Amino acid sequence: MTNDIWILGATGRTGRDVAARLDREGVDLVLAGRSRSTLDALAGELGGRPRVSVGSLDENLRRLAQDPPRVVVNTVGPFATTSRQVSEALPDGTHYVDISNEFSGFEDVFGLDERAKRKGQTLVKGAGYGVMxxxxxxxxxxxxxxxxxxxxxxxxxxxxxxxxxxxxxxxxxxxxxxxxxxxxxxxxxxxxxxxxxxxxxxxxxxxxxxxxxxxxxxxxxxxxxxxxxxxxxxxxxxxxxxxxxxxxxxxxxxxxxxxxxxxxxxxxxxxxxxxxxxxxxxxxxxxxxxxxxxxxxxxxxxxxxxxAGVFTADVFAEVALRLLRGEGKPGAFTPGALFGADLAEAAGATITLV
The missing domain is CATH 3.30.360.10 (Dihydrodipicolinate Reductase; domain 2)
Known part of the structure; x- marks a missing residue:
């Protein structure tokens, strides 16, 4: 597979952690951000396999639209703005996942549910400790x-x-x-x-x-x-x-x-x-x-x-991998609504009823 997953904001803490997890799975990655030096350094830490895309968020969205990935992972805040911006810019069939926890961002992206169904996209909000x-x-x-x-x-x-x-x-x-x-x-x-x-x-x-x-x-x-x-x-x-x-x-x-x-x-x-x-x-x-x-x-x-940061990266990467494997379905979802409580356990959590 080529051009499997783009990570927007790849050099932030969560972006780096998710990139490392996905790279270990052999996923073809594009690391996107503003700084050439930090992106190149991260790619080097991952063995030099990932490609990099340098530019503003708008520039990177235009670039990925020309060579559509299977999944876009968004770590760029503020999510109240970027979650809808990125979701609306994605080509047909490209899935989306982020770690946002702002209520207004959920309203915005879930407002795109019918649009996502028509375009064959899965949009997942809050794939981290926050929400999951x-x-x-x-x-x-x-x-x-x-x-x-x-x-x-x-x-x-x-x-x-x-x-x-x-x-x-x-x-x-x-x-x-x-x-x-x-x-x-x-x-x-x-x-x-x-x-x-x-x-x-x-x-x-x-x-x-x-x-x-x-x-x-x-x-x-x-x-x-x-x-x-x-x-x-x-x-x-x-x-x-x-x-x-x-x-x-x-x-x-x-x-x-x-x-x-x-x-x-x-x-x-x-x-x-x-x-x-x-x-x-x-x-x-x-x-x-x-x-x-x-x-x-x-x-x-x-x-x-x-x-909580480690759990967030584990949930985030697990959702991205499942979307890459075609295990999602068109529409807008929270991570548990899409994959159930078992998703948290797959990321290392335990759940106890009292």
Whole structure:
């Protein structure tokens, strides 16, 4: 096979990790990005087999359209913008997968569902710990059972940090979460809620006490579709534990960020924040799901894995390989909706029902 998979943003942390995994599988890769030197260095680390494509995102999209790959892997943020941009630019029959977790990006790409079916494309959103960490738990919890009345999922990641700037993709995600504001499902409809609403301290099976709060994310989108529940909350550790920050500062930021030019300015500043190298804060990453059925019955599920960044790269690569092998189907999907909870286990996670 030739020109199997293009990786957009290949020299970022996730792009590099996914490239290494796919290269070990003998996949024909094109590494795309802006810097010739870093792309050539990465290709050299992979034995010099992958080709490189140097240019802006628009330039690379035009280039791949002339020589269509089977799959495009997108790691370029902010995904609230690039996920639809890339999806719409793909030739007929070329599949798409990304790791985004911004709710607005899911709405955009799922709006292309019928178009993807006509063009023979599979579009997969959120193929990483973000989404799969909680989606697999809620899917397993609801297997063989009637539709629950109420669902809550909690994202509890930990990962080793690499030294360097935070980066544009993550910075864009942070700004988009603030701009978009909170959401939850109530009465079967998506409604606005305060960012970091429904605060809770969760104790993991290993005894760690972790604070979470609700918000708008791909986890919410996936949990709602997976469960069909009338009430859904998706929470994460990204929510601030300080009540003043939750009740005062976040609402003010939500207003200020709507000023023209503010999102780009804030995103640029956040992207430059320097991270120090550090090991995982805990021994495990968790995804938690709980459900209540109309008869009052309740149950929980815990997904356990190691480094959330490693799990993300493993899920991402596994989805890309399955699409390459023709195991997808036309339309827009979350990873669990397409491949089931078993996908998380294939990437090294375990799921336990309580």
């Amino acid at each position: 960490g909680t989606e697999a738990a809620i899917l397993r919890l609801c297997e063989g059972r009637p539709r629950p009345a109420r669902v809550r999922v909690d994202s509890l990641p930990t990962l080793a940090l690499a030294a360097g700037p935070l980066g544009a993709a993550l910075a864009g995600s942070v700004v988009e979460v603030i701009r978009f504001g909170g959401r939850e499902v109530r009465g079967g409809s998506l409604v606005r809620s305060a960012t970091a609403s429904h605060p809770r301290t969760i104790v993991t099976p290993e005894g760690d006490s972790l604070f979470t709060g609700g918000g708008a994310s791909g986890d919410l989108f996936a949990a709602w579709r997976a469960s069909g529940a009338e009430a859904v909350v998706a929470a994460s550790m990204a929510a601030p534990s300080n009540p003043v920050v939750r009740r005062v500062i976040l609402p003010i930021l939500g207003v200020l960020i709507r000023i023209p030019g503010a999102p780009a300015f804030l995103s640029g500043r956040i992207a430059k924040i320097k991270l120090k190298e550090g090991s995982m804060a805990r021994t495990a990453t968790w995804g938690h799901a709980e459900a209540e059925w109309p008869d009052g019955t309740t149950s929980e599920a815990w997904l356990r894995t190691g480094d």
